[in-house]
Each structure stands twice: as C-alpha cells, then as structure tokens.
Amino acid sequence: MSHAPDSYYVPHGSHWPIVGSIGLLFLMLGVSTWLNGADAGFWVMMAGVGIMVIMLAGWFGTVINESVHGLYNAQVDKSFRMGMFWFIFSEVMFFAAFFGALFYARNMSVPWLGGDSNNFFTNLLLWEGYESTWPTNGPGEVGGDYEVMGPFGLPLINTAILLTSSVTVTIAHHALISGKRAILGTFLALTAILGFIFVYMQAVEYIEAYEHMNLKLTSGIYGSTFFMLTGFHGMHVTIGAIMLTIIWLRVVKGHFTPDKHFAFEAVAWYWHFVDVVWVGLYVFVYWM
C-alpha cells in the first residue's frame, strides 16, 4: 500500500452494499407479506433486520478501521461532513411532510369540513353540525372520545431533557477539542443516558395515552399526526442515542483527536437535529 497523506482514498471493492441490498430485500418482502396477514412474513422481516444490523456493523467497522489507520485525508473528511449534512437535510424534509400534513389538517381540511371557505354545503350535506376545532378526531369521531395530550407534565420534562442533552453534547465537544478526555467521556455518556431517558419517558406517555386517555393512532387526524410525528421523532432519538453510545465506546477506546473527529461531530449534528425537531413538535403538536 503506497499511501500519500494528501491523497483521496478510493476504496476498491466492498461486499457490504450488496449485503445491504439483500437485507433490504428480506426486510421489505417480509414486512409486506406480514402486513398482508402471513405470519411467516414476520420472520422474514426479522431476518432482514438481522442482515441489516450485520451490514451496518460491518460497513461502519470497515470505515472506522480505515479511519484509525489514517487512510482519510482532510478532503475525505470533508466529503463525509457534506454527506452527513445532506443526509440530515433529507431527514428534515421527511419530517416536513408530516408537519405539512399537520398544518394542512389544522388550517385547511378541518376548517373546510366545518363549512369554512366555500364549503358550506360540504358541511350541511355531509357533516351537518360539525364544528371545526383542534384537536379533533374529525366529524366521524373516528376512534371515539379521547383526552388531549397537554403541553405540561411529561412533555415539558422531556423538552427539558432533550434541551439539556444538547448542552451536554456541546460540552463534550468542547472537551474533545481542548483534549479533556475525562470530561468528554462523562458528558457524552450523560448525553446518551438523557437520550434513553427521553425514549423511556416517551414510552410512558404512549402507555398513558393508550390505556387511560383513549388517545390512539386511530383517533382521527389528531391521533394520526400526534403519533406519527412523535413516533418518528422517538425513532430518531433512539437511533441517535444508540449512535451516541457507539461514539462513547469509541471515546473509551481512545479514538478521536482534537482536530480529527468527524464521527463525533456527525452524531452531534444529528443530535441537534432531533432536538430542533422536538422543539417544533412541542410547539405545534403539544402546545399550540
């Protein structure tokens, strides 16, 4: 291997992508047949998940190994950074679809069902007596009576937890830059723990909603937007917390230097992204 330090690393041949495609094939076929009512589909899906986990571990393992061996120069580092930035942008747009659905329902479809704009006869002939309001499970009262998830209590605590975790990850970052490894490890671990606490609290909230408030995914448009937005967000927090844990393990192993720590920063960006999404959620789903 003749590797000049200023050269762009182009890997040759990797079997991980094709393993990933096979994993996706199993995953998608499995989940589709499962949704169609075939129980065997569940196991095909789980096989797909297993292959995907192996693929991710192997692929990231390869990249970490190459990074540790110094194959990546500053330009490769910049490619990774840009890649992560655009990936997060795509995630933002994914959430935008669901926020868009929320805003459309609140400002358009629900008022129109109540007769707003030029929909007087829609209201009179189809949904007589329905008055537009938010939250709502619609004129058909889909899912039956439910209680609204208010902004105080659990959601407020969760907001505090996530905002705090954004601070702790920043402290960890500054510690990494100034070479204070002990503070780095502590605050990174703290961030991951806060993330997992958030997920736990979210689970408690869901159980409360399902068991005591009759607020479900099936509770009309309010339930749909509430659970899809908070659910996808919670999924991202879970992924983020797992990533933080992996980064923490790497810190314990002595990875990262004050001037080369792309993986740390990528996860930190991702963490700030889930934080910002949560603020949007808190304001528009819980509060307003």
Next chain:
Amino acid sequence: MTTAVADAHEHHGPEKGIKRWLFTTNHKDIGTMYLIFSLIMFFAGGAMALVIRSELMTPGLQFVHPEFFNQMTTMHALIMVFGAVMPAFVGLANWMIPMMIGAPDMALPRMNNWSFWILPVAFGILLSTLLMPGGAPASGWTMYPPIVLQTGVAFPFLIFSILLMGLSSIMGAINIIVTILNMRAPDMWLLKMPMFVWTWLITAYLLIAVMPVFAGAVTMLLTDQFFGTSFFLAAGGGDPVMFQHIFWFFGHPEVYIMILPAFGVVSEIIPTFSRKPLFGHDSMVYAASSIAFLSFIVWAHHMFTVGMPLSGQMFFMFATMLIAVPTGVKVFNWIATMWRGAMTFETPMLFSLGFVFLFTIGGFSGVMLAIAPADIQYHDSYFVVAHFHYVLVPGSIFALMAGAYYWLPKWTGHMYNETAGKLHFWMSTIFVNLTFFPMHFLGLAGMPRRIPDYSTQFADFNWMASVGAIGFGLSQLIFVYVLLTSKKGEKATDRVWEAPRGLEWTVPSPAPYHTFDTPPVKRVSEEAFE
C-alpha cells in the same frame, strides 16, 4: 489536492467475473450498470406502453381486461419514471461528472454501489406485483387515495418498492452533490463547471429535498391502510386532497429532476457540433436555478379541478407561467449557440436538435395547461398525455440518446455506426410525432385518459398513435444494434469529435479504469475553457 490511491494494489484494473459488478466501487462500472439497468427498464416499460396502445388501436375492448389496462398504465409510468429516465441520468452522472471535474471517482464510492444495487431489489419487488392475486397496482402512478387503497395484495409491495427507490435516489443525489462540491480540480470554480455538472448539482438538490416528502406521503398511505390513521379520511378530519398536495409537492420538482439533466446533456452537445462555446453559460446556470426554485411553488397546477380556493388557483397559475421565462432563456441560448456556427449533424446533434424543437412543443402545451380556466377543460384528457409525453420522450429520452451517442466513443474507444444512429434518430422522430401529436387533438376533442375504450369518433387518431407507438418501439431496436456493434467501428481518438470542450476529452478513449488520480491542474484552463 485530489490525488487518489488504490488501497490494496497500486492501479489495478477491474476484478474478474461477477464480483466486479457486485462489489465495485468504480464510478465507471456503476455508471455502466445504471445505464444498462435503465435500458432494460426502458424496454420493459415500453412493452407495457405497447399493450396500452394495442388495446387503444381500435374502439372496443379486444386484448386486455380494463383492470389489467389500468395496471399497465400504472406500471408503465412507475417504471419509466423511476426505472428508466432517472437511473439513466444517474448513470450518465456517474460516468461523466468525475471525468468532467477532474476527480478520481465519486466522493463516496461504496455508497455509490449501494445506490445502484437497491434498484434491482426495488424493481424486482414492483414487477413481482404483476403475478400477485389481484394483480399489480392500478391506481395510476400518482397513487391517489382512496382508489389506491383498493389495491389488493400488491399494496404494501408497491409502497415499499417506492421507499427503496427513494432511498436509492437520495443516496445517489448526496453522492453527486458531495462529488461536485468537494472533488473539483483546483482551478475549476463553480461558474467554470460544465453545464451538465451544473444541472446535476441542481437536480441532486431537488432530489434530496423532495424524495423524502414522497416517502412521507406513501408512508401515510401505508398507515392509513394498515394502522388506522386518518390522514386521507375525511371522517377522521383528514382529506384525500391532502395526499395530492403532498404528492405534487414532490411530483412537480420530480418532473424537473427528469428534465434538468437533459438540459445539461444538450448544453454539452450543441456547442460541440456548432463549434462555438455555449452561449450565455452563466445565464443558463441562473435559469436552471430559477426553474428549480419555481418548481417548489407550482405543484397545485396538477390539481386545478380538485376544488381549490380561487386565490390558490390564481397563485399557482401565475407561478407556473413564470417557469416559461427561465425555460425560454435556455431555448434561446441553445439557438444563439448555433447562430452562425459551423454546424454538422452527427447523431448526438440530431437528437439534441430534435430535443430543442420537440421539447419546446411540450413546453407550449405546458403553458396552455397552466391556465387554470383552460386546464379545467384539458384536465385528465389525452391533451395532458400528449403534453407530458412530449417533454419526456422527445425531451428526456432524446437527450439521453443524444448523450449516449455523444459519449459512447469515450466509453468504448470505438466510433459507433453513424448510419444506424442517424436511422435511429429519424425513425424515432417520425414515429414519436405520429404517436403523440394526434393525442393533442384527441384530448381537445374530449377523450379521457386511463380508459381502455373510447367513442368511435376518436378511432382514426388512436389508430395513428398506435401505429406510431409500434414504430417507435421497433426503432429502439436500432439503438440496441448500435450498442451491440459499438466496439466494431474505427478506433476513436481521445477528443472523438472535432471541437469538444471539457476534461473528459483529455483522457484516452476508452477512458481508463481510473482517471485523474492526480488532478488536472493546468488543463482546466487550457483544454476545457480556451
């Protein structure tokens, strides 16, 4: 400083056998796979189009059941959009962008491999729905609820294949954007980039912005179907029209995703065969950027008949008509490039000229459709079919053909069969017009789309269109012949053409497995932009 190294062995060639294609991280290999895949999909989607046109050749029902007819229209569109046109442009991007900007490879080579290898999985799943109980999806490619929710067993397979296509597109787009922004030769600043690279930069941005929105929309369909959400259910406070808004917020930028790289290809070819630099390079960049911006604020012109507030109709009508301005800038720039040029008419140039002329016809019918009160008459008629086929077939597909002929000698090292190429162009052009031009008249006379039968007054034009479609399909076999004989012609020189511009013409023909291991420092100014 972009200097590449091989990790294991210094400058080795490709691996042997199937491993080369399964494990490759080489942008040229991956580009080739994208192009071959899209050609296969082009013929698969084309076969479905011929089923449609055979059924419509004469009035009455003769070959297929109406349900199967609807499955054909749906699958034809999904396959052509996501399987043929988009991967073909990604294939061109893979092959050409690193060579055009002087980069050793794509920025993220392993992810590049994955972007491609997701596609066979996605389309395997999608095509398998044809064999399922209840058949393939029959809702039209727009998948409007509630009708799409009547899809049988195929429904989740449809949704997940779409999600996989989105995943592939997003990863491909991230790779292209990062390559362009981070891997350029040192003195190739942004406004020096070739137009093909510029249009792909903008296209990649559009892809990353809207594919996730599309993923969100189909996810909502999935949860409405299986998990009891009410996104598109009025009784629960949702709205089926909301799906149309989300879908077209994706769908309109999507049509520019399919045409902007075509603009780029044509902007490379016309200067070469006019022996003049591209007229108004920078204005082309601004025009493409304006088109991209406007594409985000015009989506509801696909839904003028759905019952929008008047203010909404007005906004979307005028915003849509604005697109004619930057598009006009582009068309006039191509014409100005040719003005008093020493033109020759090799196959790539013929396809490019066909593109400029016929795409503009599609653009004109687009302006007609933008006018809300008129659109209410045209909506869901064959006029719409004529419009979008004019921008997609003699638009995107002609540009793809032009690009393939233009760069084929660089890929194979041999000149293709020029006579066969010219025949391919003239046959395609005659038959594409025979197919789609009568559809304007059919639509204006009131023939609805997506219906397998029609009133006898439409018989003559339908018969013409079907003859044209069969002719167009057979003409494409000439292209296959050209490809199969592409290594039999005389050896191509490095520059291939008399006056091409750009770094890809400074490397040997065929392009070696690895190009620009060290960046071309001086050649950018000397070769590409004299």
